Amino acid sequence: MSNNYEIPTTISDAISSVNYSPSAPTTLLVSSWDQTLRLIDTHAGTSGRELVRVDASAPVLDACFAGQDGTKAVAGGLDQGVKYFDLSRSTQTATLSTHSSAVKSVAYNNDLSTIISGSWDRSLHLHDARTSSQTSSHTLPHKIFSLSTITNKLVVAMASRSIHIYDLRSMSEPLQRRESSLKFMTRTVRCMPNGEGYASSSIEGRVAVEFFDPSKESQSRKYAFKCHRQPDGDVDVVYPVNALAFHPTYGTFASGGGDGVVALWDGVAKRRLKQYPGYPASIAAMGFSNNGRYLAIASCNGFEDGKETVPNPENKLFVREMGENEAKPKSMG
């Protein structure tokens, strides 16, 4: 059914994010702790062609495409700057803004051409992608861990299990302030492609699916479930869920855990569609291609247990080609 293969890379340190280009289904943006931002052609055969590589001055914690043509990218990392890159010229063109701590997450909202960056300094910066300039800055109560945006919504997952939902058009006040449905630290948050809600994952093997609509009826649809647990004797070892990725067309989503397992879920039917075990290390990041055919999976030491070996031997990039109906919800036949 699905075909899984490894992309040979020269990435020498933990991968922090993988994002498929919005314009090309085989072009993957990879950011890494080795202080690089790379554009990799995932279908260049065994050579794993690296199209572009840009060096940053510090480990990059997150990156994403800024725009639909796949030529611009934005990245943030330990050097606290939100960097704007012109991938066609393999260069950084601007530092959009500077946080006072490491930039943990960046996101791009296509509808509003807005680049959002969130940092451990508890601030959120908004930038206009068209002018490459910062438009506003917002202070939040906690360190920001993950950002995700869809339509005009922005979901900010913070420390202390705090989640804010903003309307990007009026950022002065959050639309909603929520406490995470999960008991432990939020690891990542991703919005549903249909804009109805979001999924968040915690470091304690759970994923919660919630909806924006504050109505009681809609809120009653939210749920959470356990995943990424491995039996060890009579004890289940619970792994963090590090990565979530929604399928762009079907709305199903994949979760990647510290156990090196990727699972595919049907959020509507509340069923697990598939499970792909056997990745060599913790799943650090995942991303679906724009056509939903490919799922890029980065596997490396995730530092979940506070340890890492130097150098990191299991620092690998995989692509899983989805079968025709593999990621299709059962309900849709």
Add this chain to the structure above:
Amino acid sequence: MADPVQLSVIEAQKENIIALPGGRSARALAQSILAAEDTETQNLEHAAAREAFENELKTADELDDPLDPFLRYVRWIQETYTAGGGRLLEKTLYRATHKFEDSAEFKNDARYLRLWMTWIQQFSDAPRESFAFLARKGIGAGLALYYEEFAAYLESQNRRAQAEEIYEMGIQRNARPVERLRRKYDEFAARLAANPPDLNEPSSPAVPIVRAALGERRTETETRDPQAPVQGFGAEGQAPQKKKNKMMIFSDAPGAAAPALPAPSERDGGWDSIATLAERKKENVDAPRPWAGEILKQEGAPAPKKGKLQIFRDPAAFQSHYQEPSLSQSGKPRRRETVFAALELVYMHGEGHDECDFDELRARSRGLLNIDWSEIRREDERRRQRQQHLDRDRARAQQEDDMMMDMLGSRHAVVEKEPEEVPDENAKFVTKSTTVTLALSSSPKAKPKKKRRSMAMQLSTEPTMTMHTRAANDEIYSIFNQPFVAQDDFASQGKKQESSDEDEEDDGERTDTMYSQGSRAANDERTDMLRGAFGEDEDTGFTAIDVDTLRQRAQEEGVPVEELDRMHLDNEDAMVDDTMDEEPHTIYNHRGSRQLPFMTPIVEQTESLPPSTLRGARGRRKSTTTPCKPGRTGRDDALIDLSSPFQDENDKALPGNNGKMAVFSDKENIPEIPSEKHQRSKPTETSLISFEDLEPRGGAKEDRKPAPSNALQPKKQAAPSSSAKGSSGATIDDAQCNPMDPAVRDMIISKLSEPLTSFKGFYDNSSQPSKRSDGIRKYIRAITATGKDAPKVIPSQPVIGLENGEISYTIRKEIGKGAFAPVYLAENNMAGMYDDENGEEETAGETATIGISKRCELEAIKMETPISTWEFYITRLAHQRLGNHRATQSLVNAHEFHLFKDEAFLVIDYFAQGTLLDLVNATASPNNSLHTQSGAMEEILVMFFAVELLRTVEALHSRGILHGDLKADNCLLRLQPVGANGNNPNEKDSEWGSAYDPEGENGWNKKGLVLIDFGRGVDMHNFRKDVGFLADWKTDKQDCPEMREMRPWTYQIDYYGVAAVVHSMLFGKYIETTTVSGDNAPGRPKRYRIVSGMKRYWQGEIWNEMFDLLLNPGMFVDGEEGGVMPVTKGVRAVRQKMEEWIVANCERGVGLKGWLRKVEDGVKRRR
């Protein structure tokens, strides 16, 4: 009529008279006091009286009033034993009270109640419970006395609301005399009105009663009602006004409490055992029985709480809100779970604080979290501006350079393109390759930016070269010895700049100053490079390779030999050879003979990138700009290097838009070049990244440029030991460890790139036993023995011959005795022979001679059993690291180390003037000439030595060395003669100025201290940046608070040590510290201060600042490089203040010089 009582008698004894509620008869008092003076008679009399009473008591039951004998007995005791009857009174009271506690006829007998009150007052350890007991028994229920006393007691305990209850209760009961009770109540009410009860007081009306009943049981377990304010056992002392009422009875006893009371017999047991805990516990065990119902409830109460345990509640609560999808939980029984993530790290900041992301943890563990990026950015900006400025200045040099490159380039058929003007934003964008000090390339912009630019090329454009001559060498030394130059001075040109750069390097501060980078960092890079070249993945793997192997492999791999050499050379090798300009080959020749000149730090003025990125890139960044001069060695044509700058172009010239390029990482870089140019290929390179040729030159340039500079960067600190260990490749990668652990040390020693055996003065005879120690010990025993133990014939002084007699020492006496390592004074029989040798070495520029000063006739030999090479190693290392820094004088020299199978001898300097401890003791000892009135040293002397200590520690720390065992007995006085002919007493100190000079001029550098015993020294370069040490030995007050509190420490050990030494000088006693009160709120770090107070006329401000800094270094890291220890700047600031003060005050009165002279003479006399 009796004589009037002699009140003076009573007056004299009044402190021994215990007050009785009813007062005492003055006559009886006087009598018993007078009688007490005749102890023997008194004892007999008392015994007789006691016996009479006891007899009476035996028959008391037959009396009409059985209480009467008790009353009289008690009265007699009180009067006779004016100081309180003690055990006798207690026993008697106990018997009296308990005998009748169940007799109805005495329940409302005031006399009986009074006995109780006396007992409670003087002997009850829980008066409230005693009152409660009385209430339960109904004793005194009808007597106002009970209520008054009880209320008074409660009032004294600040339970006024309860006291009021008691009064009311008594009045309601009509306890007689009710009038008096009313009056007391009114008085109480008045007091209450004057001082209304605090809201926090226990005020619940019913509570006192119920609690009192329960409280009694509790007292026996917990001794006291938790609600009660701390009610010391001394509370009985307040008894006179305390016992009043039995409130307990009325609310408590009639209802639930009364039936629950233990049987009288059990109560007896309880009172019986008031003094012994075991008894109380016994009763406690009994008590629950009658209370069964209540107790079960209480025990039951917590049970539901168990249900609140998080594990169980979580899913329950969860499911109430969320529907659990069937897929994850198909009705299976719940299994135990364990969370894989390191929750303790994630939630390391505790509740209420933000948890830490895994990325943050990773960054933290790699030490990337606390980098001051804003400073880097500023620096970057400054650099950029400076660069523009310099660009103009260098236009000419650039042209020349280009010409030359063209020439060379064409020779290798490589095309050199002029890079285009770099856009500003590119210049700003700092790639990681920027880490290193850049080689001075004359043309920042127009030059090829390839990292692997050859050294020769660099040199060709280097305008500030000097000949490698002795004079030049000296000059460079002097540069290094200049005080630290602020980074603002960097703009200045030429050598000065280089020197300041170098200076900073010295300080190991490599974060944000533009050109500075710790050589350690540079070493990292090198290590990385080499590791990459050798394909070794293990951090530690590399360090184990010894130099020769390295060199050999380097040749095979194309790593320049000088690269390796430099790693092992010392800081003074900062030389640039002019000749290299034209003849690159000479470099090799020099190197080959290990005399090669070393480069001054060649600083690229143009494109330096933030050195701090280095840190960010620590360890595993891919493009570390290591000096890439591949293909240099191992190839006969040195000019091959020259091709490297063009390699870039060569790559670009490859067909296709995405011409293959060398990856900029050092790891890949090195092999890459050969693969293209020299048919040496490594599999990794072939698949290397292709660059779009759209890439602007600017970006590329930045990438590649810095490399060569790195190559030229002399490794100032590249002592053999440190070279192979970078911060990333720390030899010991544990976050916490005991640095004195022999295993740790062995590992460090074993990983030295240059083995210990190659150190000068290291004599390895580890295969053979020495057996020399016995003779020495025997001799020492003989000469120290006295009396009849003393042997008639003193054995001749043992001569230790070493190295086949080439070296020999005659042992004179024992001068120090450590636990394992006795130190002997030895005569160096070869002293005269060293001079020539030394001279040779100097001319040869041999690095190992650093710090090895002239040998003396008298030296000290430390005999180490068990064997430890560590002290020798770390002492040498400290000398190497410090180089010609002034503080080197303050470190003991380790001349030789003779290693045998069974023992080892360390030959060190001998200083005859004794230790600071001796000096402190001499000052304190009244018979000594150095004795002062206060018993402590003169303040200016203390400050002088403190400055010396601080300077030394500051220098050691800035170079990553910890002494680890600073104490007064490890500081030797170093008061050397000043002057050309120092040995002539008449001319002694002739050139010693009386005005103190902080820089050591006018002979002041001859006066100071010497630190000995580096046996606990630590080289921080062997450890991770964020390492915390843990001590596994037993700590005491002389150890720093971190150690005592089992917290990790690093530099604190020395700071505390300095504080302790200064403290002992200043106060003449060992240091004691305490936390600053009010400042130790939970969660906040404790702040320590010394216990002793300053003398009024001392420089309290300076001293306090110093102690504050040294005791709490962690609170002063803000201004330091990188915000981490060592607090070098803080220490320097304090030291400078001290120096200023000394300068201003050194000539007052006796003067510092005078004091030092005195000390000198004093210690001489003592010897």
